[in-house]
Amino acid sequence: MPARKTLKSMCEDFNKIVADPVRQLKRLKSGRTIKVIGWLPTDVPEELIHAAGALPIGIVALNSPAVACSAPHLQEWSCSLMRCALGMALDGALDLLNGLIIPLICDTTRMVTGIWKQTKPFVFMDNFLLPRQIDRPSAKKYLIGEMGRLKARLEQFMDRTITASELCASIVLYNQNRSMMRKLFAMHNRRPDILGNRNVYNIIKASMLMPKELHTNMVAELLQLLEEKVGENKVGKYKYNVRLILSGKVWEPPVVMDVLDQAGIVSVGDDFCTGYRYIANDVSETGEPLTSLADRQFKRLPIAAFAGKSKDRINSLTDMVKKNRADGVLFVHLKFCENENFDYPMLRDGLSSAGIPNFRLETEVGTHSEELFAQVMAFAKVLGRGGVVNG
Amino acid sequence: MAESPSFKTDIIFKRLMAQYYDRGIAAREKGIPVAWVTAAFPVEIIYAAGLFPYYPENFGARVATKKAVERISAAAEARGYFSGLCAYARCAIGDVYSSEHPIGEILRPDLLFCSNAQCCSLQKWFEAAGRYYQAPFFLLDTPLIESTPTTWIKQYLVEQLYELLDFLEVYTGNSFDFDRLAEVISLSNEACRLWSEILDMAALKPAPFGFFDACFHMTPIVAWRGTEEAVYYYRELKNELEERLEKKIYVVPDEQYRLYFDHTPVWPRLRWFSDLFAKKKAVVVASQYTHSWVWRFDLDRPLESLVRNYTEGFINRGFEYRVQQIIEMMKEFNVNAFVLFSNRSCKPSALGLYDKYRIISQRTGLPGVIFEADMADERYFGEEDIIGRLDEFFSRLSREKRD
Numbered sequence: 094m095p096a097r098k099t100l101k102s103m104c105e106d107f108n109k110i111v112a113d114p115v116r117q118l119k120r121l122k123s124g125r126t127i128k129v130i131g132w133l134p135t136d137v138p139e140e141l142i143h144a145a146g147a148l149p150i151g152i153v154a155l156n157s158p159a160v161a162c163s164a165p166h167l168q169e170w171s172c173s174l175m176r177c178a179l180g181m182a183l184d185g186a187l188d189l190l191n192g193l194i195i196p197l198i199c200d201t202t203r204m205v206t207g208i209w210k211q212t213k214p215f216v217f218m219d220n221f222l223l224p225r226q227i228d229r230p231s232a233k234k235y236l237i238g239e240m241g242r243l244k245a246r247l248e249q250f251m252d253r254t255i256t257a258s259e260l261c262a263s264i265v266l267y268n269q270n271r272s273m274m275r276k277l278f279a280m281h282n283r284r285p286d287i288l289g290n291r292n293v294y295n296i297i298k299a300s301m302l303m304p305k306e307l308h309t310n311m312v313a314e315l316l317q318l319l320e321e322k323v324g325e326n327k328v329g330k331y332k333y334n335v336r337l338i339l340s341g342k343v344w345e346p347p348v349v350m351d352v353l354d355q356a357g358i359v360s361v362g363d364d365f366c367t368g369y370r371y372i373a374n375d376v377s378e379t380g381e382p383l384t385s386l387a388d389r390q391f392k393r394l395p396i397a398a399f400a401g402k403s404k405d406r407i408n409s410l411t412d413m414v415k416k417n418r419a420d421g422v423l424f425v426h427l428k429f430c431e432n433e434n435f436d437y438p439m440l441r442d443g444l445s446s447a448g449i450p451n452f453r454l455e456t457e458v459g460t461h462s463e464e465l466f467a468q469v470m471a472f473a474k475v476l477g478r479g480g481v482v483n484g
Numbered sequence: 485m486a487e488s489p490s491f492k493t494d495i496i497f498k499r500l501m502a503q504y505y506d507r508g509i510a511a512r513e514k515g516i517p518v519a520w521v522t523a524a525f526p527v528e529i530i531y532a533a534g535l536f537p538y539y540p541e542n543f544g545a546r547v548a549t550k551k552a553v554e555r556i557s558a559a560a561e562a563r564g565y566f567s568g569l570c571a572y573a574r575c576a577i578g579d580v581y582s583s584e585h586p587i588g589e590i591l592r593p594d595l596l597f598c599s600n601a602q603c604c605s606l607q608k609w610f611e612a613a614g615r616y617y618q619a620p621f622f623l624l625d626t627p628l629i630e631s632t633p634t635t636w637i638k639q640y641l642v643e644q645l646y647e648l649l650d651f652l653e654v655y656t657g658n659s660f661d662f663d664r665l666a667e668v669i670s671l672s673n674e675a676c677r678l679w680s681e682i683l684d685m686a687a688l689k690p691a692p693f694g695f696f697d698a699c700f701h702m703t704p705i706v707a708w709r710g711t712e713e714a715v716y717y718y719r720e721l722k723n724e725l726e727e728r729l730e731k732k733i734y735v736v737p738d739e740q741y742r743l744y745f746d747h748t749p750v751w752p753r754l755r756w757f758s759d760l761f762a763k764k765k766a767v768v769v770a771s772q773y774t775h776s777w778v779w780r781f782d783l784d785r786p787l788e789s790l791v792r793n794y795t796e797g798f799i800n801r802g803f804e805y806r807v808q809q810i811i812e813m814m815k816e817f818n819v820n821a822f823v824l825f826s827n828r829s830c831k832p833s834a835l836g837l838y839d840k841y842r843i844i845s846q847r848t849g850l851p852g853v854i855f856e857a858d859m860a861d862e863r864y865f866g867e868e869d870i871i872g873r874l875d876e877f878f879s880r881l882s883r884e885k886r887d
Contacts, residue, residue, distance in 0.1 A: 207803020238636030435608035
């Protein structure tokens, strides 16, 4: 019987996956004939890719030096997330992918797709055209059609039919994974000192980079170990004095989470496409599966990309703060992300008028931790809780 | 160098422009709702519903032409709207918070209509404005059409127009008037036809009308499309151009080079570029930008036709379609070279421009130049760098002509 893994070694396994996406791709492809289809954030229905027999992989773990590779193609005043993703492709880091799906959620994703097709085309490339108004009946009907189109393209590429029962099975598999991660997140909420922000968010990100079955099993094993730790009543490396809701597109650069850990701040919820929002809700397991996938899309936590009831996002953040007894909101905004920047004054003013302290960090893929640490500590001080490092 | 005389039509333009703004103010006094609309929104429906359409993008361009963007934007930036956002949006938002109004105050909307065919910035800007003014916001969502529009995209768009009609009927309390829609569409068709014929005159060699003239004279096709005034204005302009042709008045008297320009102009430097090119004996004869409003509507299928025109043009198309259309225009207007403007305020036109440069060069064999700036905000205008690039470009053109 193999020796039982320690918490530290399990966290390290997840960390290795997100720290080196190229190595992870090689591992996934090694000795297997499986087709791997990448997707850019966010809201691509991975269940469809899985049901088609391919492995969906999020382009969410980034090699920051690759930003430079995109310089001849993308202006430096476009967001570093897309510059880095394209740069990684140009650098050969994504050569093992068999295809790529780009959801059009902003002007940069809308235009990067053309550049990508010119400079580093994959055999299979698809623009997933999500509806960006989500209030009116036409949006749902259209989205079901768009999902059907993506399904047909995947079937053609994979040379097989996706049956309803296969899609339902994929939905169940993804729901199990989300449910398992929600348990993990709830435990993190109660006892942040055991895993810390960086590990929890690494685990969420890792789920986008590996087979869901394997990820679910690893998280289940980890949860078992965590429950034992909770019982032991030992205190972890860092003492967490401040509870925050985080908001933005992605938690980049990853060092943001290290900085929060060091500052004694726990993220108790977020609307990141690569964070809690990814796992927050499930797809109905009954009914017509494409309709269920579309239903989930409209029930997800509101983000800047979709124009809906204008106050949904501020209401959603305020609710998260109340439900999680958070002390405030930290915005983690990528420089040059127009969607977030347009929402920011409304969110800032809405939170402030509700008496919720908030602060905006502007980051880029590759921002250094020292710059972030000073700003985060200043915010922690404003909250009056200090943010004491206990490590 | 002899400068071509001003257009007589400029006087009509100024008079009609003043009347248009007066009508906007009067509309509110008469209880006619003021509707903000984007440049590629089917405004014909807004007119037919009896609303007064107002174009905040045009407001941004006018602030830019007055070289006042930095001052007005500062008020928006102080509120947390960053300088990386579209300058038109910063102007409209800044005007609300600014104590100075160099072109007058922006007209407050009672409701807002936006199509995201042009860009996502408009969607976010109008959404933010809707919140500020506490006015209803309707988004016509236009998925990108890369090659052939799919059936469900077409259905989605037509369904949204029916949702728009419902929205308007509830708001106004009146049944939608399809007869009035037909009248407005007829007027749009006529204005678009005249505008197209005017732009086509730039294909003549030497050209009596060029891109910079078109930038000055385009407000009616953008903002008055669907009215008698737009039709009248372009009839007058076309007559004047025909007169100028008879008198042999051209944009550049000794025209040597014919250029394609992509995309919008640098508004606060319209004259600067026009003079610089004229000095080099170059005339810009075509741009996708000014051709954006060359539409032709089918009165037998009005809603389907509005959808087709407003969503299947280049603004809502992918990379390859845009490049191919540029190349076709370059052939049609018989150009010698091309100028690409990487515009910080317009990601859909700027992102991909460096690859477009490479592809257009390869496919046409023609020389080109690319420069970085902002269509409205002069803080991003590196004059020395741009002059250097253009000098080098014209030297290349001159060498190639000699060889």
